[in-house]
Amino acid sequence: MKNTLLFFFILSTCFLYGQKTNTLINYSFEEAFKLQEKEKKPIIVFFHTNWCKYCFAMKNNTFRDEKIIDLLNKHFYFISFDAESKESVNIKGKIFKNKSGIHQIVEVLASKNNTISYPSTIIISANNTIDEQIDSFLSAEEISKILTSYIAVK
Template sequence: MLRILIVFFFVLIQGSELSAQNRIVKFEEIKTLQEKEPKPIVVLIMTSWCKYCHAMKNTMTRDPKVAAVLNEKFYTVFLDAEDMNDIFFAGRTFKHKAGLHELARELGTQNGQVSYPTITVLNIKDEIIYQHDGFLNPRAMLFMLEKVSKN
C-alpha cells in the first residue's frame, strides 16, 4: 500500500511539474507562429555562466503562474548572448561577433551596454516595447507580464 501511495504522489508531482512548464520557441519558428496566432515575444537574453540568468530561466519555465501567463499571452525565446550560430529573425541574419551575438546586442542594449539577464518584450511587429536588465522574481515577473500584455 505504501508503495502505491509513493508511486501515486511521484506521478502527481511529475504531472504538475510538466503542466507548469513554459513552451520555449526558437527565433526561426516565430514567423510561422505569428502567422497562425500573433502574440508578443518575451526574450530572455542570458549566458551560460550567469547564475541569475539560470534563476530567471527557472522562473520562466517552472513557476506555474509565470509559465501559464507566458504560454497564454506570449511566445518565449531564450537567447544565449554568446551563441556562435547564425540566427535568422525579422528578415535578417544575425551572427556572433567579438564575444557577443548581434541579436543579443540588438535586443539587449540599454544605455550602451548589454547586461545579464535582460528581458526584452517585442510586439507582433518585432519592435521592442519593454526592456529590463537584472533578475525578476516570480511576483515581479508576473506584474511585468500583466502590464506589458495590456499594452
C-alpha cells in the first residue's frame, strides 16, 4: 500500500514539473521605451485602479490567459500601471507625477474629452503614436481579436 501511494505521489510530481506556465512580462514605462529603441515593437498600456472591479477581472482573467500572454510577450511591450500610483514616470527625460489623485501619464495617454475611464487599454505604435484606446473591460477573446488584427496590419 505504501509503495502504491509513493508511486502515485512521484508520478503526480512528474506531471506538475512538466507543465509550463507562461508569465506575462510587465515592463515599466522607462524599460518599454528604452527597449523600443533597440527593437521596434508596439507598447500595450493597461491603466487600472485598485477599486475598479472590471480592472481586477482583466488582471485576473484576461491577462492570465495563455494565448494573451503569448501574444503580448512575443509582439508587444506590456505595461500594467495603477492610475493612482505615487511613483514618478520618466519617459525620455519628461517626468510625469501623480497630481490630485490621478497620475499625469494617465491624463496624457488615456483622457478622452477630459474624462478618464477604467480599465483603459492603449496601443502605442512602434513610432510612439496612440493607435487605439479601449476604455472598457476586454475578455481574452476580445483582446485576442484586437491584438491579432493589429499585428496583421502592422
